[in-house]
Amino acid sequence: MTVELTSILDSVRNSVNGSSCRLERSRIGQFLTPARIARFMASLFEREREHVRILDAGAGLGALFAACVETMVSRNYRPLSIHVVAYENDQKILPYLKETMEWCKSTCQRAGIPFQGEIRVEDFIAAAIAQAEGRLFAVHRERFTHVILNPPYKKIIGESATRQLLDAAGFGVSNLYAAFVWLSAKLLEPGGELVAITPRSFCNGPYFRRFRINLLNMMSLHRIHVFGSRNKAFRDDDVLQENVIYHMIRGGRKPERLIVSSSEGADFDKSRSRSVPYDHVILPGDRDAFIHLVLNDTDDRLMEKMEAFTTSxxxxxxxxxxxxxxxxxxxxxxxxxxxxxxxxxxxxxxxxxxxxxxxxxxxxxxxxxxxxxxxxxxxxxxxxxxxxxxxxxxxxxxxxxxxxxxxxxxxxxxxxxxxxxxxxxxxxxxxxxxxxxxxxxxxxxxxxxxxxxxxxxxxxxxxxxxxxxxxxxxxxxxxxxxxxxxxxxxxxxxxxxxxxxxxxxx
The missing domain is CATH 3.90.220.20 (DNA methylase specificity domains)
Known part of the structure; x- marks a missing residue:
């Protein structure tokens, strides 16, 4: 099962993605993660943990947390326990999600690893704000060792209840994906890791400035993967979006170098990878904290040439x-x-x-x-x-x-x-x-x-x-x-x- 789980989920994903369902998923900004992308994302987690607590907000079919379980069980160093919390409030997809959770439980049982899985059929943003605020009478503040995310991609309507809730809690952002990433990062324990696939749009521009600054103050960026084609990451969903995958760690010192990689689509075996100085990706003293994606030697030379211009x-x-x-x-x-x-x-x-x-x-x-x-x-x-x-x-x-x-x-x-x-x-x-x-x-x-x-x-x-x-x-x-x-x-x-x-x- 550990070899086949995410592949099984891919066939289920193709079945779920019928034309009417696809239109509905596009309306709510949710796109189900292909198995190869889920596996790649799970492979980016670095740190060994005895007791693993995984958060998957907007879990869909559960491909992401399933890939995490699949990866951790197959490693030489296995955790002593795995606990998964998955948020999903789409009633149509819940039966498939429950099956995925059962598959994970069975896999862990065969490996002799205690497993606990929770599916929370509630609004993640409201629940996470209650957790993150940590007020005197707030619910118990749980913390996670791993966050893996493919959040919904949708603008937040100005007068919506979601926007009002986020603004009141100090998480003012313009898109659901930024809210999901920011709140999920807040729920990590120190040293906890986050891997997410989102649009690239947060890397620069004014709309995501506050999100970018707060995220980079809270987290250290260790890896970023860029898709060269806009239509291949979620090809079955007809999504035209420039996507990136990134791996971050809560707290600690910023690394001197980070890994920047790229591929056309989910052909990760053909990806190009390079180690880049952290200061080339996030320029020192940049008050807007723009993220520059330096993918190759040509990009390095561009950066060097532009250093000749110092005028604003x-x-x-x-x-x-x-x-x-x-x-x-x-x-x-x-x-x-x-x-x-x-x-x-x-x-x-x-x-x-x-x-x-x-x-x-x-x-x-x-x-x-x-x-x-x-x-x-x-x-x-x-x-x-x-x-x-x-x-x-x-x-x-x-x-x-x-x-x-x-x-x-x-x-x-x-x-x-x-x-x-x-x-x-x-x-x-x-x-x-x-x-x-x-x-x-x-x-x-x-x-x-x-x-x-x-x-x-x-x-x-x-x-x-x-x-x-x-x-x-x-x-x-x-x-x-x-x-x-x-x-x-x-x-x-x-x-x-x-x-x-x-x-x-x-």
């Missing part, structure tokens, strides 16, 4: 903001063609050869916005601005695409930028011409794009992420800008100019 947007006197015009909210003021009483409205479709080409008469998007008291707060004074697209797909050749808004090419006193764009500006006004050109060239360089992909797991290009990036000095940007005339040079020339003017080795 603050030092440059430049800021970046998200376009103010949300088109569906301002629909009554939008016009497909410019006319008297309107100002240009710029969308990503206006990007042509590194500049804004306006108007676009294809009819796909409006070209103008009516100027009125209701729209004045959405408009900016004419000037040189640098724009970037906010959204891309992972498969696109570039994540960061920049264009220059040149006021000499568009006759207008005011300008509107749609919400699918970010715009670089100087206190709400335009930049100098050469500074804008130089900044746009840098943003369109291969170096910037590759580093941004390393730095950010999102397919979005957020203003917050752009603020965190390193930039050339003011003088270097002016020299870069002098190379741009009527259009952006081709990619090879952009990269050559950057290397020459900024002293970057190819």
């Amino acid at each position: 947007l603050v030092i440059l006197g430049v800021d970046v903001s998200t376009g103010r015009v949300v088109d569906f909210r301002a629909q009554e003021y939008l016009r497909y063609l410019p006319k008297e009483g309107t100002s240009p409205l710029i969308y990503p479709c206006h990007f042509v050869s590194g500049f804004v080409s306006w108007p676009d008469e294809s009819g796909k998007k409006p070209n103008a916005i009516a100027v009125s008291p209701q729209t004045m707060d959405l408009l900016l004074p004419a000037g040189y601005y640098v724009l970037t697209k906010r959204f891309s797909t992972k498969e696109e050749p570039r994540r960061v695409v920049a264009a220059i808004y040149d006021p000499n090419r568009v006759e207008a006193a005011l300008i509107g930028f749609e919400n699918h764009l970010n715009y670089f500006h100087a206190k709400g006004k335009g930049l100098s011409a050469n500074l804008a050109r130089g900044l746009a060239l840098y943003l369109n360089s291969s170096l910037f794009d590759q580093y941004f992909r390393l730095f950010s797991g999102h397919t979005q290009v957020n203003a917050t992420d752009l603020r965190k990036m390193r930039y050339p000095s003011h003088e270097q940007l002016l020299r870069l800008g002098a190379h741009i005339k009527h259009q952006m040079p081709d990619q090879a020339m952009v990269d050559e100019i950057l290397e020459k003017e900024c002293g970057i080795n190819g």
Whole structure:
């Protein structure tokens, strides 16, 4: 049974994942863990324990805790006892979960290991908050040696009871998976280990900042595994998500080095693994605690090249903001063609050869916005601005695409930028011409794009992420800008100019 359990669960998972059930699981953000992933996750636990207490919150079929039991029973050093606590409140899946718990019990009995299994049909978040708070009359505070998680992936609605409960307890997060990981980590005993598979989105950006900081203060990161393909980790569920698996230990000193590995999907026998300095993954002094996934020697060289740039947007006197015009909210003021009483409205479709080409008469998007008291707060004074697209797909050749808004090419006193764009500006006004050109060239360089992909797991290009990036000095940007005339040079020339003017080795 110890050899076959997770494989048996895979066949059950495929049976449970019928089309109607799959839609329901997608609605609640729960995706059942394939056997190969469960086994890999269980293999990451390092420490030997005499008495093992395993927490699996959002257990589903129980593949994760079953893989833990399977792994521990097969090791030379076996625990003296195993206790599993599994949270699951989906009534449809409970019969399968009970069978898994019985299989674990039988396996431990044959190995001569006392086993206790509990299935708690209740809301994990509410139960965990009661445990974590540890108030005078709270329930007994239990602690676990191991946590293994594939939590639900779903945004928490702002006014929901779950959000109110989390906020009141000081666990304010925007997604269920972060809440599950944070609360589970709080339930670990000192030295306890956590292995989780979640979206990569928590590694950077403002939405998970509080979660990231608290988790990394409480836990030391020892291993992180990245999936190269968005659709292979949970292939049967049609999930397009950049997933990572990570192993952390409660408390203790941060390791000098950690393991970063990667694979396309669940083909872990073909994974690439490397030891990386901890400070290359979580940069010292970074108040946002971004997690950089340095997967290979190319990524190391990128990090080294970017060290040549030490200037921030603050030092440059430049800021970046998200376009103010949300088109569906301002629909009554939008016009497909410019006319008297309107100002240009710029969308990503206006990007042509590194500049804004306006108007676009294809009819796909409006070209103008009516100027009125209701729209004045959405408009900016004419000037040189640098724009970037906010959204891309992972498969696109570039994540960061920049264009220059040149006021000499568009006759207008005011300008509107749609919400699918970010715009670089100087206190709400335009930049100098050469500074804008130089900044746009840098943003369109291969170096910037590759580093941004390393730095950010999102397919979005957020203003917050752009603020965190390193930039050339003011003088270097002016020299870069002098190379741009009527259009952006081709990619090879952009990269050559950057290397020459900024002293970057190819």
